[in-house]
Amino acid sequence: MVSAPLSAARPESDSKARLRLWIRLLRASRLIEGVARERLKTQFDATLPRFDVMAALYRKPDGMLMSEISRFLMVSNGNVTGIVDRLVSDGLVVRAQRNGDRRTSFISLTRKGRSAFAEMAAAHESWVDELLGGVSVRDAEQMSAKLKSFRSDWEGEA
């Protein structure tokens, strides 16, 4: 009897294992997002999309282009327009004209926006720490590393 193949190239069970990982990933994301959304609402009268845009801007005090924000957050271009509009009307964000290029403007947090975000970010970090408290730091670091390398394969490094 000839030896049976021990494993085919990417057999059925492999894709099932990855599918299961994906489902768990998705459910974990939804769970955490749900908690963050609810607490942002009740404790800061803010929404998750606004928080996300402000988080992107917080890292770049000099400002970002609309397209940079949408690429960073992995959402569509038109989406960011509406969110920034509302943030501007709330005085948390400004659009600064660029001298060279009239198509674009640099979006950045106002002083008010920065301090509002700093407060929310501290709370947000503690919520995540609370929710993921059951994951050891070692496991968290391991998983982070694996997720990072996975993502690099699909986005041309990051």
Add this chain to the structure above:
Amino acid sequence: MVSAPLSAARPESDSKARLRLWIRLLRASRLIEGVARERLKTQFDATLPRFDVMAALYRKPDGMLMSEISRFLMVSNGNVTGIVDRLVSDGLVVRAQRNGDRRTSFISLTRKGRSAFAEMAAAHESWVDELLGGVSVRDAEQMSAKLKSFRSDWEGEA
């Protein structure tokens, strides 16, 4: 000089590690969701929320209550109403009256819905396998297990 504390209870760096995990988790989810959404659209003229609802129903041939669907998918009640409405008008899903309780109905896939979903599910599994191909099966199983136990802590088992 007295010895400095080596680590406080849940020190700063711990929450940073978990925060990083959360960000990576979120970005991985968005990446995969984006690909799935785009391919469902172009290859099946379907949307991700419809796919999700059909996936929930596919596991339960006898039908599900609206509230069961929304709990399973972790979305709001009102949300499911609209999605099911559209699936019904496309003939993919039916609402069956329950004899005992007139508040509720059992939602289930039609024959057409089942075969449409089976096709999409096969494609979906291969997309996930493709996207997560860089994650070894061993790593996938490890991460799944850790995400599962994390989730159980927050949802009263699952």
Add this chain to the structure above:
DNA sequence: TCCTAAACCTTTAAACTTGAAATATCTGCC
């Protein structure tokens, strides 16, 4: 200069999403 293509952003329509309010029904207790 003028033209074409590319880049960047906004607008639009349709769908999705939430949270709260409204509606309908059921259950248990008098």
Add this chain to the structure above:
DNA sequence: GGCAGATATTTCAAGTTTAAAGGTTTAGGA
């Protein structure tokens, strides 16, 4: 029976989201 409270769903307004279409501006030739 009749009513209060609980349960299940839908409706509603506001906001988010996408993909596609439209508008403006810039850049790079001919």
